[in-house]
Amino acid sequence: MDLPKITDSEREVMKLLWEKSPQTANEIIAVLSAKMQWSEQTIKTFLNRLHNKKAIRFEKDSRSYLYYPLVTEDSYYCAENKSFLYRVYDGAVGMLFSRFLEDEMLTDEEIEDLSKLLEKKRKSLEKKD
Amino acid sequence: MDLPKITDSEREVMKLLWEKSPQTANEIIAVLSAKMQWSEQTIKTFLNRLHNKKAIRFEKDSRSYLYYPLVTEDSYYCAENKSFLYRVYDGAVGMLFSRFLEDEMLTDEEIEDLSKLLEKKRKSLEKKD
DNA sequence: AACTAAGGTTTACAATTGTAAACAATAATA
DNA sequence: TATTATTGTTTACAATTGTAAACCTTAGTT
Numbered sequence A, B: 001m002d003l004p005k006i007t008d009s010e011r012e013v014m015k016l017l018w019e020k021s022p023q024t025a026n027e028i029i030a031v032l033s034a035k036m037q038w039s040e041q042t043i044k045t046f047l048n049r050l051h052n053k054k055a056i057r058f059e060k061d062s063r064s065y066l067y068y069p070l071v072t073e074d075s076y077y078c079a080e081n082k083s084f085l086y087r088v089y090d091g092a093v094g095m096l097f098s099r100f101l102e103d104e105m106l107t108d109e110e111i112e113d114l115s116k117l118l119e120k121k122r123k124s125l126e127k128k129d
Numbered sequence C: 001a002a003c004t005a006a007g008g009t010t011t012a013c014a015a016t017t018g019t020a021a022a023c024a025a026t027a028a029t030a
Numbered sequence D: 001t002a003t004t005a006t007t008g009t010t011t012a013c014a015a016t017t018g019t020a021a022a023c024c025t026t027a028g029t030t
Helices: A008-019 A025-036 A040-052 A073-089 A093-102 A108-127 B008-019 B025-036 B040-052 B073-089 B093-102 B108-127
Strands: A056-061 A064-069 B056-061 B064-069
Touching: A008 A025, A008 A040, A008 A056, A008 A064, A008 A073, A008 B073, A025 A040, A025 A064, A040 A056, A073 A093, A073 B008, A073 B073, A073 B093, A093 B073, A093 B093, A093 B108, A108 B093, A108 B108, B008 B025, B008 B040, B008 B056, B008 B064, B008 B073, B025 B040, B025 B064, B040 B056, B073 B093
Parallel strands: none
Antiparallel strands: A056 A064, B056 B064
16 A cells, blocks of 8 residues: 655646646646646656556546546655655654754744744644643 | 765765765775665765765775765755755745644654754844844 | 547657676785 | 785666657547
8 A cells, every 4th residue: 555656757747636636638738838848748658657656547538537646645745754854864853854944944934834833733742641 | 066966875875974984985885785785886886976976085095995075964965955845845845844743753852852943043033133 | 430639558768776797906915 | 026805997787767759549520
């Protein structure tokens, strides 16, 4: 049941489908050929590969095909996060966070939001004591 | 001047050198063949590729070669973070953080540490007002 | 029923990556 | 000086990935 490996390019297709599903090949091709400068054929390849690895499925509705994600956004991001965390940081979440913070890639607002998130998280943990 | 692309395997070599440098081929091979189950030849390949892409350099000390990192740990992690953030989250730091938090991959202690980090960050920003 | 168009499937091909064998250079040693 | 051990360099090869052309299937249309 482990998630199929999704490449950078394929992820762009998944993002579209997570945003809205189902979508026809046409819609997907329209968006991605503009956004990513991919040829129609290239996008078809990604759809096909995603289908082969069971990350998406499609239904045939007469002449148009409707695509649905099979891998959920949540499970994907969770896996991707874990993979990054372990590959790059050997699992040290603290290091990851502090590096992101140090590199000053956050606006005041983002820091505010994060504080709130953390506060909430801390409270939800306290309850369990 | 952009950083050379460092692959997953190559990163293991870099990690060693960031931890301590210089190190001889021997030391590196000893550690990584044990830790990663790589053959000696495989590790030599990575050293060579890293050298080719100017991520490391070496000095010849009679019969032993001393390896040094050329890419700094900081610049590497900064680039890697940015790359991940943009590839996966389209640059939305907030999303990245909240997902990491939601996925409950943090211990109480880590959450404590993070709060402190954030607090510090916030203060350093306030000063600039 | 033959034709056409929409969209899926097969094949292709180069670059990158993991993995490693074979080869080469050279400093220490016999 | 010939030998050997250490360590770097070249070559190899399959899998993955980005990129796309060529081909095939089938549902509408004439």
